[in-house]
Amino acid sequence: MGVGLLALLAALAVLVVNAAHNQGRIVPPLDDVYIHLQYARQIGLGEFLRYQADAPRTTGASSLLYVLLLGAASVVVPSGLLLYAAIALGVLCFVATVVLVALLGRELASRRVGLVAAVLTALCGPLLWGVTSGMEVALVAVLVAGLLLAFVREQPGGWFRVTPLVAIPLVLTRPEGLVLVVAVLAGAVVTLARHRRRPPVGTVLLLALPLLAALAQFGLYRLLTGTAENSGVQAKSFLSLPLGSPLEVADRIVTTARTMLELVGGVTTTQVAGPGIVVLAAIGLAAVASRRRVVAGVLALGLAGVLLAVATLQTALWHDGRYLQPLLPVVVLLAVLGVRAVGRAAADARSGRVLTAGLVAVLVAFTVVSTPTWALRQGEQAAGIRESAVSVAQWLEGNTPPGSVVAVNDVGAVAWFSDRRVLDLVGLTTPGFALPALEGPGAMYERLAHLPPEQRPSFFSIFDDTGLVGIGELPKARILGAEPITSFALKSPVRDSAPFGGICQTTGDCPVISVWRADWSHVGSGDLPDLPVPGRIVDHVNVGDLDDEAAHGYGVDRAIVGVVPKAEIRNQELGGRVIVDSGRHVVGGEHFTLRGLTPGQPVTLTARVDAREPVVDRNTSAGVVSVAAGGRGVGDWEFATEVPGLPAGAEHAWAQSSFTIPAEAVTGPELEIALGPRQPFLAPYPDYRAFSYWASQ
Numbered sequence: 001m002g003v004g005l006l007a008l009l010a011a012l013a014v015l016v017v018n019a020a021h022n023q024g025r026i027v028p029p030l031d032d033v034y035i036h037l038q039y040a041r042q043i044g045l046g047e048f049l050r051y052q053a054d055a056p057r058t059t060g061a062s063s064l065l066y067v068l069l070l071g072a073a074s075v076v077v078p079s080g081l082l083l084y085a086a087i088a089l090g091v092l093c094f095v096a097t098v099v100l101v102a103l104l105g106r107e108l109a110s111r112r113v114g115l116v117a118a119v120l121t122a123l124c125g126p127l128l129w130g131v132t133s134g135m136e137v138a139l140v141a142v143l144v145a146g147l148l149l150a151f152v153r154e155q156p157g158g159w160f161r162v163t164p165l166v167a168i169p170l171v172l173t174r175p176e177g178l179v180l181v182v183a184v185l186a187g188a189v190v191t192l193a194r195h196r197r198r199p200p201v202g203t204v205l206l207l208a209l210p211l212l213a214a215l216a217q218f219g220l221y222r223l224l225t226g227t228a229e230n231s232g233v234q235a236k237s238f239l240s241l242p243l244g245s246p247l248e249v250a251d252r253i254v255t256t257a258r259t260m261l262e263l264v265g266g267v268t269t270t271q272v273a274g275p276g277i278v279v280l281a282a283i284g285l286a287a288v289a290s291r292r293r294v295v296a297g298v299l300a301l302g303l304a305g306v307l308l309a310v311a312t313l314q315t316a317l318w319h320d321g322r323y324l325q326p327l328l329p330v331v332v333l334l335a336v337l338g339v340r341a342v343g344r345a346a347a348d349a350r351s352g353r354v355l356t357a358g359l360v361a362v363l364v365a366f367t368v369v370s371t372p373t374w375a376l377r378q379g380e381q382a383a384g385i386r387e388s389a390v391s392v393a394q395w396l397e398g399n400t401p402p403g404s405v406v407a408v409n410d411v412g413a414v415a416w417f418s419d420r421r422v423l424d425l426v427g428l429t430t431p432g433f434a435l436p437a438l439e440g441p442g443a444m445y446e447r448l449a450h451l452p453p454e455q456r457p458s459f460f461s462i463f464d465d466t467g468l469v470g471i472g473e474l475p476k477a478r479i480l481g482a483e484p485i486t487s488f489a490l491k492s493p494v495r496d497s498a499p500f501g502g503i504c505q506t507t508g509d510c511p512v513i514s515v516w517r518a519d520w521s522h523v524g525s526g527d528l529p530d531l532p533v534p535g536r537i538v539d540h541v542n543v544g545d546l547d548d549e550a551a552h553g554y555g556v557d558r559a560i561v562g563v564v565p566k567a568e569i570r571n572q573e574l575g576g577r578v579i580v581d582s583g584r585h586v587v588g589g590e591h592f593t594l595r596g597l598t599p600g601q602p603v604t605l606t607a608r609v610d611a612r613e614p615v616v617d618r619n620t621s622a623g624v625v626s627v628a629a630g631g632r633g634v635g636d637w638e639f640a641t642e643v644p645g646l647p648a649g650a651e652h653a654w655a656q657s658s659f660t661i662p663a664e665a666v667t668g669p670e671l672e673i674a675l676g677p678r679q680p681f682l683a684p685y686p687d688y689r690a691f692s693y694w695a696s697q
Contacts, residue, residue: 003118007098010122011091014132014375021379022386026087029381030319030503031389033134034412035428036061036070037082041416043071049224051411051429052421057224060411060428062232064217065172066136086134093138094131098122100145101329105336107152108288108295113340116360117333123367124332125374126272130325132378136173140326143170144180148330151184152295158195160188160203167210172217175233176306176323181210183302187294194294225431235427235434236313242439245561257311264324264331269499271370272321273328274363277335284337299334303327320377321500335363373496380495384506385413387490392461392513393417395486400459407448407457407518409471414461423457425471435546441473442544442567442582448479449523450547458518459485463510477569478522478580484514522571526581526608526692530574530656531644533606533696538596541693544568544582552592557676559588559685568689570610570653575645581608581654583691589625589676594695597669603629603661604696605673610654610689611639621678622687628674629665636678639688654691 018026028034035051039061042050049057061067073085101121105114121127130137147170150162167184170177188207192199218228227234234240238252262268265278289296310316310323343356389410396406396418404421408414411424425444427434436443448456460480462471464487474480494508504510527540542548544567549555556565565584572579597603611623623639640657665671673693677685 001099001102001118003102003115003122004095004099006119007095007122008091010128010371011094011132014128014378015087015091017375017379018132018382021383026084027382027386027390028083028134029129029378029385030133030135030322031385031410031412032319033083033086034389034416036063036067036135037086038412038415039067040070040074040082041079043067044074052415055421055429056431058429058431059221059225059230060232060424062175062230063136063139063173065169066139069139083134087132090131090134090138093142094127097131097138097142097145097329100142100149101333104145104149104152105333107149108292108333109337109340113333113336117329117336120332120336120363120367121329123364123371124273124328125367125371126320127325127328128371129320129374129378130322133322135319135322137322137325140170140174140177141329143173143177144326145329147180147184148299151187151298152292155187155191155292155294158191158199160191160207163188164206164209168213171210171214174323174326175230176309178214179305179309180302181214183298183305185210186301187298190294190297231428231431231434233313235437236315238312238314240435240438241314242564242566243562244558244564248562253308253311256313256316257307260307260311260316260321260324263317263321263499264328270366271373271499273331273335274366277331277363280336280338280342280359281331281334282338283341284334284339287337287341288334299330303330317500319500319503320374320498336360339363377496377498377502380492381503381506384490384492384495384503387492388488388505388510388513389413390417392488392515395488396420396459396461396515399486404459405455405457406459406461408461409463423455425462436567439546440544440567440584441471441477442569442584443546444567445474445477445479445569445580446542446545446548446567446582449520450545453520456518456520460516460518461513462516463504464512464514473569476571478571478578479519480516481519484516487512487514522578522580525577525579529606529692529694530572530579530608533658533694534604535696537694537696538598539594539695541592541594542582543584543590543690543692549592552595553672554590554592556584556586557589557591557674559677559683563587570689570691572643572653574643581691583608583610583654583689585689587687588685589674590690591672591674592693594671594673595669597666597671597695598697599666599668600663601666601697602663603666603671604658605661606656606658606694606696607637607639608654608656608691608693609639610691612641614687620684620687622684624678625675625686626678627659627661628676629661629671630667631672631674632665634661634665635659637675654689 051058070086074082077085098118098121102114102118105117147166150166154160154163167181171181222228238249243249264272266273266275285296339356339359343352346352346355390413393413394417406420407423407425409425411422411429415422424430426437436447464472490511495506497507541552568583614622625637627634627637637659640655643652643655
């Protein structure tokens with residue numbers, strides 16, 4: 001079909017622009033592409049779900065089916081050509097998607113509707129960006145279009161044979177695919193119920209297969225990795241963030257969903273689709289409902305469900321809306337159906353034709369104008385990846401000893417090019433780091449410090465600053481050398497951030513990547529108090545260490561919802577030695593349980609706390625807390641703000657002070673401690689940074 005040829009030419013044109021920006025070579029616009037390639041290469045070597053040889057199995061690739069397909073290709077395709085195989089697969093799937101859109105439009109309305117929708121899909125800039133990126137976008141798009149076409153064709157008769165067979169690969173390709181499949185299966189169930197006949201056992205079994213496939217995938221993940229949850233979801237979800245309030249989480253999700261709807265719907269930008277697409281799509285959906293309510297219900301439920309599912313991710317708007325790109329053909333088709341409905345509602349046939357032609361012309365004009373921009377955007381972003389992630393990876397391969405462990409915050413290119421063992425600080429491909437990365441750099445430091453010495457990284461290759469995790473704070477942990485070995489300062493100009501925000505390597509948000517030699521000499525320096533304490537230390541609460549916090553039932557009692565007590569990292573030089581410790585910013589109070597106490601003896605509670613006034617030259621009593629032991633108040637504690645041996649007012653990280661809990665409050669080997677405001681509910685609240693507590697007797 002002609003639309004298939006148009007799609008092929010458009011995709012090839014984008015790739016030509018990419019090569020023109022990269023000295024004749026095609027480079028992915030995302031580091032994440034190399035994550036999929038690395039998993040695929042390992043699958044080809046018989047290492048299923050292992051990011052590197054002998055590494056633990058992980059689910060850092062968000063698309064199981066995609067890496068399986070690339071893994072099969074890697075058996076016959078040399079590693080140097082696997083990227084091109086991925087792009088070729090994307091282009092072929094894109095061409096098929098455009099053809100399927102034409103067929104779907106014909107089924108729902110007419111051949112002309114299908115043709116217009118297919119042309120707009122073939123020239124859709126953000127979709128072209130995604131299908132030529134090397135990611136799974138095109139595979140998801142073709143499966144979405146195929147699933148909907150199969151359902152639309154089979155729904156009138158109620159005999160679902162092809163629909164569940166297409167649904168199976170979709171649930172294995174993206175988590176959002178499962179959401180759409182559930183909507184389609186719900187439509188199938190409604191259809192069978194309306195036919196008022198007992199469905200054949202074979203039909204029921206077929207419809208159950210996609211859900212069984214999803215369960216099998218979760219079960220496989222659980223069996224091989226210890227968790228059914230995809231590590232990418234865990235590392236990026238708002239549901240994993242320590243926000244503290246379900247309403248805060250809901251607000252983040254709703255806000256993200258609204259922003260995505262505005263962008264894709266043409267409310268705040270026309271770079272994704274034409275102006276007012278959301279209105280036209282809604283009219284188109286209503287037009288479908290007038291004739292085929294079940295189909296309209298499936299489309300509405302599926303689109304809304306995917307939008308909500310994607311909105312749970314902090315990175316929903318990253319990568320130029322990659323998670324939403326596979327659904328753009330459906331949105332475009334609904335918009336064309338909306339144009340048709342508006343034209344038919346005109347006063348007479350001639351006016352209807354004029355109105356329809358005018359609206360189609362507007363959509364085509366905006367699409368044609370924005371498509372070159374998206375091609376240019378991909379080429380610029382690919383150049384940014386080449387200059388940053390790819391260049392650093394090549395440097396590591398030639399300038400670090402074989403067998404080195406390199407800690408990174410972008411894990412794709414380093415593993416693919418450098419042949420070095422990588423430790424993923426974000427937690428996509430290294431188990432146990434996703435939650436510390438979300439909690440803050442203090443928790444990340446503690447996780448690193450508690451690794452066996454042979455597993456600790458010997459080098460760090462990290463952005464000097466990044467908004468996703470607190471990588472830029474790691475130098476405060478003194479685990480990096482005094483100076484970086486080398487730094488890569490991006491020479492590319494700051495580029496258009498795109499409607500979705502772009503990626504930091506091209507927007508200027510992370511212009512420097514530095515390589516550091518690791519220094520583990522200060523690990524454990526914060527385990528003991530800075531100054532002597534009375535008696536014998538019987539317990540230590542290490543704030544910021546997630547495992548230790550869990551062991552002591554530690555938590556921050558926030559006075560204000562929305563103030564997130566991120567795990568911080570600080571260091572202080574005292575008496576000729578460096579002390580490093582993690583902590584949290586507390587606004588309100590804390591609670592924890594001391595263990596190993598001798599009943600009937602007083603307990604000296606010693607704190608390492610930064611309680612300097614947050615407001616300069618003001619006394620807000622921010623460093624004074626009320627102390628409760630075993631649920632009974634035992635007095636007020638004013639944290640120290642000056643450090644013995646340092647002049648008054650000298651810059652420092654914390655000070656040490658003690659509070660005595662009377663013997664009568666110590667009734668057992670465990671004692672619950674609560675620190676909080678002296679005046680509950682009302683300001684001023686305690687506002688300090690807690691690092692460690694020791695109990696001595």
